[in-house]
Amino acid sequence: MMRLFLLSLLFLSFFAAPLQASPLPADSAFQLTVSRNEDGSLRFDWSITNGYYLYREHISIKAADGRELPIETPAGERKDDPTFGPTEVYYGAATATTRATSDGPLELTYQGCQENGICYIPQIRLIDPVALAVSNPSEQVGSAGRAPSSGSGLPRAAAPEASYGSTPEIASTAAPAAGASTFNLASDDSLIQSIRSRGGTLLVVASFLFFGLLIAFTPCVLPLYPILAGVLVRGGGQLKPGRGFTLSSIYVLSFATAFALLGAVAGWSGQNLQMLLQSPVTTGAVALIFVVLALAMFGLFELQLPASWTNWIAQSTGALSISKRTVAVLGFSSALIIGPCVTAPLAGALLYIAQTGDMALGATALFALGIGKGIPLIALGTMGGSILPRAGAWMESVKRVFGLAFLATAIWMASPLLPAGLDLVFWSALLVGAGTWGLSSENATAHQRIPTRAFGTMALVYGTLLLIGAASGATDPLRPLAALASRSAPAVEKRELEFADVTSAPELQQFLQASKAAEPTLVYFTADWCITCRTIERSVLIDNQVRRGLDGFHLIKADLSDMDGDKIELMQQLKIAGPPTMVFFDRVAREPAGSRLVGNVTVEGLLQSAGFAGAPQK
Amino acid sequence: MISRRQMLTASAAGATALVYPFSMARAQGSPTPDQVFFDPEIPALGNPKGDVTIVEYFDYQCPYCKVGHPELMKVVEQDGKVRLVMKDFPIFGSVSIYASTLVLAAHSEKAYEQALNALMATEGRLRKEQVDAALLRAGLDPTGLHLAFKRDAKRIDAIIARNMAQASAFNLGGTPAFVIGRKIYPGLMNEKALKEAIAEARKA
Numbered sequence: 001m002m003r004l005f006l007l008s009l010l011f012l013s014f015f016a017a018p019l020q021a022s023p024l025p026a027d028s029a030f031q032l033t034v035s036r037n038e039d040g041s042l043r044f045d046w047s048i049t050n051g052y053y054l055y056r057e058h059i060s061i062k063a064a065d066g067r068e069l070p071i072e073t074p075a076g077e078r079k080d081d082p083t084f085g086p087t088e089v090y091y092g093a094a095t096a097t098t099r100a101t102s103d104g105p106l107e108l109t110y111q112g113c114q115e116n117g118i119c120y121i122p123q124i125r126l127i128d129p130v131a132l133a134v135s136n137p138s139e140q141v142g143s144a145g146r147a148p149s150s151g152s153g154l155p156r157a158a159a160p161e162a163s164y165g166s167t168p169e170i171a172s173t174a175a176p177a178a179g180a181s182t183f184n185l186a187s188d189d190s191l192i193q194s195i196r197s198r199g200g201t202l203l204v205v206a207s208f209l210f211f212g213l214l215i216a217f218t219p220c221v222l223p224l225y226p227i228l229a230g231v232l233v234r235g236g237g238q239l240k241p242g243r244g245f246t247l248s249s250i251y252v253l254s255f256a257t258a259f260a261l262l263g264a265v266a267g268w269s270g271q272n273l274q275m276l277l278q279s280p281v282t283t284g285a286v287a288l289i290f291v292v293l294a295l296a297m298f299g300l301f302e303l304q305l306p307a308s309w310t311n312w313i314a315q316s317t318g319a320l321s322i323s324k325r326t327v328a329v330l331g332f333s334s335a336l337i338i339g340p341c342v343t344a345p346l347a348g349a350l351l352y353i354a355q356t357g358d359m360a361l362g363a364t365a366l367f368a369l370g371i372g373k374g375i376p377l378i379a380l381g382t383m384g385g386s387i388l389p390r391a392g393a394w395m396e397s398v399k400r401v402f403g404l405a406f407l408a409t410a411i412w413m414a415s416p417l418l419p420a421g422l423d424l425v426f427w428s429a430l431l432v433g434a435g436t437w438g439l440s441s442e443n444a445t446a447h448q449r450i451p452t453r454a455f456g457t458m459a460l461v462y463g464t465l466l467l468i469g470a471a472s473g474a475t476d477p478l479r480p481l482a483a484l485a486s487r488s489a490p491a492v493e494k495r496e497l498e499f500a501d502v503t504s505a506p507e508l509q510q511f512l513q514a515s516k517a518a519e520p521t522l523v524y525f526t527a528d529w530c531i532t533c534r535t536i537e538r539s540v541l542i543d544n545q546v547r548r549g550l551d552g553f554h555l556i557k558a559d560l561s562d563m564d565g566d567k568i569e570l571m572q573q574l575k576i577a578g579p580p581t582m583v584f585f586d587r588v589a590r591e592p593a594g595s596r597l598v599g600n601v602t603v604e605g606l607l608q609s610a611g612f613a614g615a616p617q618k
Numbered sequence: 619m620i621s622r623r624q625m626l627t628a629s630a631a632g633a634t635a636l637v638y639p640f641s642m643a644r645a646q647g648s649p650t651p652d653q654v655f656f657d658p659e660i661p662a663l664g665n666p667k668g669d670v671t672i673v674e675y676f677d678y679q680c681p682y683c684k685v686g687h688p689e690l691m692k693v694v695e696q697d698g699k700v701r702l703v704m705k706d707f708p709i710f711g712s713v714s715i716y717a718s719t720l721v722l723a724a725h726s727e728k729a730y731e732q733a734l735n736a737l738m739a740t741e742g743r744l745r746k747e748q749v750d751a752a753l754l755r756a757g758l759d760p761t762g763l764h765l766a767f768k769r770d771a772k773r774i775d776a777i778i779a780r781n782m783a784q785a786s787a788f789n790l791g792g793t794p795a796f797v798i799g800r801k802i803y804p805g806l807m808n809e810k811a812l813k814e815a816i817a818e819a820r821k822a
Contacts, residue, residue, distance in 0.1 A: 117805040
């Protein structure tokens with residue numbers, strides 16, 4: 001390397017050619033990745049572009065409170081050329097590890113040069129020790145650059161705050177390639193790619209299985225529990241663990257297959273199938289199916305597929321008994337219910353398929369995700385048999401309970417389609433019905449009667465409250481008397497966060513240009529039909545901490561309820577798989593690495609990402 | 619003193635990879651050419667009445683600033699009509715700041731140039747003692763310079779702060795970086811590149 005360097009010096013002195021290619025941005029010259037070793041220590045890896053080097057002595061780390069922490073670095077190459085004096089440097093790659101732990105973000109500093117070109121200013125990155133996310137504090141807050149000179153008689157124009165505003169302009173005039181038509185997104189490797197590069201295809205499958213398991217208890221998957229349980233119960237008779245296992249496995253396999261197929265087609269076609277799946281028509285149809293299922297539970301009729309279907313399925317699946325086939329069909333259609341729930345792994349797999357066209361691996365990952373979501377269901381199906389009581393009169397009650405659960409699911413699914421407040425009426429009707437049934441239940445034995453009636457009474461009372469709420473203009477089933485309460489106590493003012501609407505990529509560009517250097521931006525992708533979005537809006541966005549964290553943010557909403565070409569374009573440019581997704585841009589309209597939120601959003605997650613994008617610290 | 623936080627200001631997006639027109643930057647509220655080329659507190663080297671000014675943002679521990687310095691001085695001397703303004707942009711920590719403050723504390727323009735050239739002739743990384751030794755060898759009194767700096771700290775810190783604010787406004791990712799005419803050139807420049815840049819500045 002040294003010889004090469006001397007050679008290049010020689011070369012350059014003979015030919016008065018431009019000395020060097022223009023220096024790369026520091027983040028391209030020194031690409032930092034953070035990981036955790038098996039022993040728990042933090043590991044920093046730099047991939048160093050050819051022709052650049054890092055100084056060993058300039059790698060250091062500090063805790064959030066400014067304490068210098070111990071960091072271990074291997075011996076570097078000695079750069080003892082007379083011109084430079086003895087220093088240790090790294091070419092190609094560098095690593096550092098620290099065993100130190102910290103509550104807050106760690107501050108990693110490193111510094112290097114372009115061989116024969118430029119020496120970079122110290123690079124400081126904030127490392128989140130939990131999420132291992134890297135952020136660049138200097139890209140966040142303009143106030144970091146307040147030099148003491150600004151008050152010393154210099155014209156305002158020289159003040160760094162003012163000049164800060166110019167930096168992105170310079171950058172964009174300098175690099176028209178990065179001009180107005182593209183967004184400055186964080187260049188994170190896709191989920192699948194990064195896992196694959198670490199442990200191959202097998203690890204991808206294992207990871208997605210695990211992701212599935214993690215999200216098995218989110219609201220997206222929860223509707224599957226009553227469905228499966230209802231199916232198992234409906235089978236009648238004593239449910240042996242073996243049969244429970246078989247049925248639930250068939251159910252899970254079918255929906256995982258459907259999930260993989262849907263995902264593969266969606267990713268491959270570049271279209272978002274979930275949009276179609278979640279059109280009011282399909283949502284309405286699925287809700288109707290639940291009503292029908294519920295009625296079947298109430299014994300109104302025996303649910304049977306049309307004879308032509310059953311015959312066809314019987315021929316193609318051979319020995320499967322009717323109930324197994326029913327379970328398979330139900331499982332397959334259940335994918336429609338959970339398909340629309342965008343979660344980070346789903347988004348990752350969809351984008352991977354869309355970008356690489358590798359349907360096989362994408363679909364496999366989705367299949368594994370589906371199986372992961374189904375593992376608790378299989379456990380429920382297997383053990384459920386021994387938990388559920390013997391067949392008998394009890395069975396009828398259990399069926400009715402599941403019937404009610406199906407009706408509840410139907411209302412829940414249909415409520416985005418209903419005028420605000422109407423769902424309260426339905427909930428009220430359901431609860432009053434359930435309460436009446438509980439109170440009038442005759443076949444309960446003496447010591448079952450008390451809890452049954454207690455629940456019945458509670459359901460009646462809450463149902464009544466909901467009806468009153470609906471009549472008084474309340475819209476939230478969990479706060480039916482909010483309208484009345486606020487009338488008596490008007491002092492509590494709950495300011496809604498105000499989002500500006502965008503419908504196309506150029507429009508968002510305009511917003512970003514306008515808010516550049518002034519305020520960071522949050523772009524929130526949502527839709528009427530997105531159930532998780534409703535949860536976010538109801539429980540996260542109204543949180544006081546979140547309001548404070550988003551103070552000073554330019555809030556933008558892209559409503560994907562009605563899709564058109566412009567919105568598809570916008571989603572493709574921002575690499576959005578679907579709602580809910582939150583994309584953050586900092587003051588120079590760049591997306592900070594690791595800030596994007598996909599799927600269920602928590603208060604903590606939102607605050608962290610807002611911090612990355614430069615929320616004013618108070 | 620310059621805090622690490624201020625050093626950060628210059629980081630912005632790392633080195634700007636392309637030469638871009640100065641005027642663009644100005645239009646956005648960046649420093650004016652007067653502030654960049656004619657800082658009254660920084661002595662001009664070369665021909666102070668020259669028609670073209672080269673501004674170099676540099677650090678006394680930056681190897682390529684020092685490697686390129688003799689060639690730069692040669693070009694300035696040969697041309698005869700170039701003003702050279704060396705702007706301290708200390709990026710390598712406290713020793714760099716120490717070196718800059720001593721040189722800026724020089725009592726005369728001649729002493730300033732001597733001190734600057736003495737430190738630019740050093741090799742690589744420096745310790746404070748090496749800074750002192752280099753100044754001594756050039757016939758200067760480091761202790762006296764340090765005392766002079768202490769008396770004049772407010773003015774000298776302000777010079778460095780101004781330089782750093784400009785570096786930040788120009789989005790300079792490191793040192794050396796040159797402003798010649800209306801253009802910014804990040805990284806080491808050889809004789810040919812310097813001459814071309816000077817010619818271009820004259821044309822404009």
